[in-house]
Amino acid sequence: MGTGILRKLSYEEQISAIAKALKEEIELLKSLPKAEAQQMAHRGLVKVGIIDEDGNYTEPYKELGKAVNRSKQD
Known part of the structure; x- marks a missing residue:
C-alpha cells in the first residue's frame, strides 16, 4: 500500500490497513x-x-x- 493512499485515510483507517497488511505478511511467512x-x-x-x-x-x-x-x- 503506497503512502499516498494512506494519507487519504483517517488515522484509525491507516492503522487498520497496516494491521491487515502485516497480518497477511505474517501468514505468508508462516507458509514458507x-x-x-x-x-x-x-x-x-x-x-x-x-x-x-x-x-x-x-x-x-x-x-x-x-x-x-x-x-x-x-
Whole structure:
C-alpha cells in the first residue's frame, strides 16, 4: 500500500490497513519454509530501515533491538 493512499485515510483507517497488511505478511511467512521465511523477513526489515544488511539495528531502532533481545532472554 503506497503512502499516498494512506494519507487519504483517517488515522484509525491507516492503522487498520497496516494491521491487515502485516497480518497477511505474517501468514505468508508462516507458509514458507523456515530459511525462505527468514530471508524474506530480513529483506523486509532492511527495506524499511529497521536493520542493516548485517542484521544490526539501525540507530533509530537500537532501543527496540535491546528490548527484543531482553525478551528473548525471558
